[in-house]
Amino acid sequence: MTALRLCLRHEPRTTERRTPVVPSDARRLVDSGVVLTVEESPQRIFPVEEYEAAGCRRAPAGSWASASPDTVVLGLKELPDEPVALSHRHVFFAHAYRQQPGAAGLLGRFAAGGGALLDLEYLVDDAGRRLAAFGFWAGYLGAALAVLRHRGRLPAPLAPTTKDELDAALRPAAGEGEFTALVIGALGRSGRGAGTAFRTAGVDATRWDLAETRDLDRPALLGHDVLVNAVLATAPAPPFLREEDLDSPARRLRTLCDVTCDVGSPFNVLPVYDRTTGWTEPVRRLREEPPLDLIAIDNLPSLLPRESSADFSAALLPQLLAFGTGAWGRCLDRFHQACREHGIAEGEFRHD
Numbered sequence: 446m447t448a449l450r451l452c453l454r455h456e457p458r459t460t461e462r463r464t465p466v467v468p469s470d471a472r473r474l475v476d477s478g479v480v481l482t483v484e485e486s487p488q489r490i491f492p493v494e495e496y497e498a499a500g501c502r503r504a505p506a507g508s509w510a511s512a513s514p515d516t517v518v519l520g521l522k523e524l525p526d527e528p529v530a531l532s533h534r535h536v537f538f539a540h541a542y543r544q545q546p547g548a549a550g551l552l553g554r555f556a557a558g559g560g561a562l563l564d565l566e567y568l569v570d571d572a573g574r575r576l577a578a579f580g581f582w583a584g585y586l587g588a589a590l591a592v593l594r595h596r597g598r599l600p601a602p603l604a605p606t607t608k609d610e611l612d613a614a615l616r617p618a619a620g621e622g623e624f625t626a627l628v629i630g631a632l633g634r635s636g637r638g639a640g641t642a643f644r645t646a647g648v649d650a651t652r653w654d655l656a657e658t659r660d661l662d663r664p665a666l667l668g669h670d671v672l673v674n675a676v677l678a679t680a681p682a683p684p685f686l687r688e689e690d691l692d693s694p695a696r697r698l699r700t701l702c703d704v705t706c707d708v709g710s711p712f713n714v715l716p717v718y719d720r721t722t723g724w725t726e727p728v729r730r731l732r733e734e735p736p737l738d739l740i741a742i743d744n745l746p747s748l749l750p751r752e753s754s755a756d757f758s759a760a761l762l763p764q765l766l767a768f769g770t771g772a773w774g775r776c777l778d779r780f781h782q783a784c785r786e787h788g789i790a791e792g793e794f795r796h797d
């Protein structure tokens with residue numbers, strides 16, 4: 446059997462410090478016969494030397510584009526704009542199957558090169574459960590940033606930190622007032638992370654999931670001081686908040702953190718803003734009087750790059766060791782389905 450060739454690519458986004466494979470797991474892959482090339486990357490939380498010490502090959506950033514055609518390119522977030530035609534199999538979070546802006550263009554790039562997208566969000570078990578996810582840490586950070594903002598202690602710009610540092614900042618200072626918080630999507634990975642961060646901050650958050658939003662009680666929602674939205678919407682649903690709700694005199698809500706960040710998607714349950722926030726300016730004021738602040742950062746787990754990478758890598762490792770089987774087949778099928786939905790013809794892909 447030919448050895449699997451994997452290339453761990455550099456992430457073009459300068460704030461992306463996470464990695465889907467940490468050095469200790471890279472060693473496990475190499476020991477099992479995988480040829481693992483790791484691109485140099487100035488911001489990755491683990492230096493490339495640690496991968497070299499684990500038996501990986503080293504290559505310059507961006508060299509995946511000229512890697513042998515059977516190479517599977519592994520990353521986390523968006524690809525660079527070049528090369529336009531994508532001929533390899535790419536494993537990453539493409540955010541392209543829920544009608545997000547730019548989806549058709551990206552799928553077209555795969556069609557142009559004959560490559561394939563194996564989207565990590567769709568790497569699922571027989572029951573459809575995600576096999577590797579950053580959700581817990583996304584929710585943890587979403588709630589943590591909301592707490593810090595609400596208490597007037599959120600720094601800007603944001604910078605990566607460690608859980609110990611973050612938890613120290615979260616503990617309430619003497620005399621700090623209490624507030625109410627609501628987590629929606631509370632039973633999911635992000636929702637559980639949010640609940641945990643709120644507990645660290647000394648806040649017992651109200652938790653809603655599908656059962657509680659079926660017949661949405663907006664006045665109750667608006668009656669909380671802080672809201673963290675952590676739902677994974679897979680079908681259009683009535684919005685949790687509309688523009689008019691922000692002007693409701695009954696609004697107690699002051700801080701809104703949208704972990705879901707489905708802005709631009711028809712499934713968006715918070716259509717009250719039109720662009721995400723980022724690390725430089727994490728907060729955008731949606732209303733002045735009374736104030737309502739929005740945090741909508743789409744790479745939250747990157748703020749805890751070491752912890753979130755280690756958890757993700759541990760979950761992904763068994764899947765990489767079984768590359769091509771079971772879950773990967775479903776992942777490839779989902780790619781072809783998305784291409785069909787976009788009217789991209791079958792038969793143009795070489796990795797079936």
Ligand SMILES: NC(=O)c1ccc[n+]([C@@H]2O[C@H](COP(=O)([O-])OP(=O)(O)OC[C@H]3O[C@@H](n4cnc5c(N)ncnc54)[C@H](O)[C@@H]3O)[C@@H](O)[C@H]2O)c1
Pocket residue numbers: 578579580581583629630631632633634635636653654655656658675676677678679682703704705706742743744745746
């Ligand atoms: N901002 C970031 O950095 C970041 C990082 C990772 C994930 N995410 C996003 O966070 C979201 C949640 O991810 P996850 O891994 O926790 O998903 P998950 O599937 O583990 O949990 C989602 C939860 O939402 C609930 N839900 C779905 N629709 C709902 C509705 N209408 N009302 C109430 N509850 C509803 C589900 O029942 C489930 O419990 C996703 O949209 C994901 O893309 C964001």
